[in-house]
Amino acid sequence: MSTPEVFRDAALAVPGVLGMHAGPHGTAATFSTSGRVWGVRVGPDQLDVHVITESGRHLGELGREIQSAVRAVGHDYAGQIVVHIEDITVPQQNPQPDEAGTSASRTDTEEPRRTP
Numbered sequence: 001m002s003t004p005e006v007f008r009d010a011a012l013a014v015p016g017v018l019g020m021h022a023g024p025h026g027t028a029a030t031f032s033t034s035g036r037v038w039g040v041r042v043g044p045d046q047l048d049v050h051v052i053t054e055s056g057r058h059l060g061e062l063g064r065e066i067q068s069a070v071r072a073v074g075h076d077y078a079g080q081i082v083v084h085i086e087d088i089t090v091p092q093q094n095p096q097p098d099e100a101g102t103s104a105s106r107t108d109t110e111e112p113r114r115t116p
Helices: 004-012 057-075
Strands: 017-020 028-034 037-040 040-042 047-055 080-089
Touching: 004 017, 004 028, 004 037, 004 040, 004 047, 004 057, 047 057, 057 080
Parallel strands: 028 040, 047 080
Antiparallel strands: 017 047, 028 037, 040 047
């Protein structure tokens, strides 16, 4: 059986997906043996995938690509796959270095990218 981590990784592999999102009120998560998997909520009839993307992508097309990627790794999941695009970020053209000399690429209001 596919795990929430497999679904998350499939979504993150789609071009234009910048990260996972905790969803409204931080409720988009599934507990797994490795801990909480943010951005993926697995139910018996529906699998919800919550993502952050970059501007410039056709959102309908992106949603279908994510559904296909998740379905490809979750071939044993019979429920509906619903994609939620929770945030759209605008890439910085010329990021300014911060005090440490690195380029900052996220704002204080963005959810952090959830990785294993």
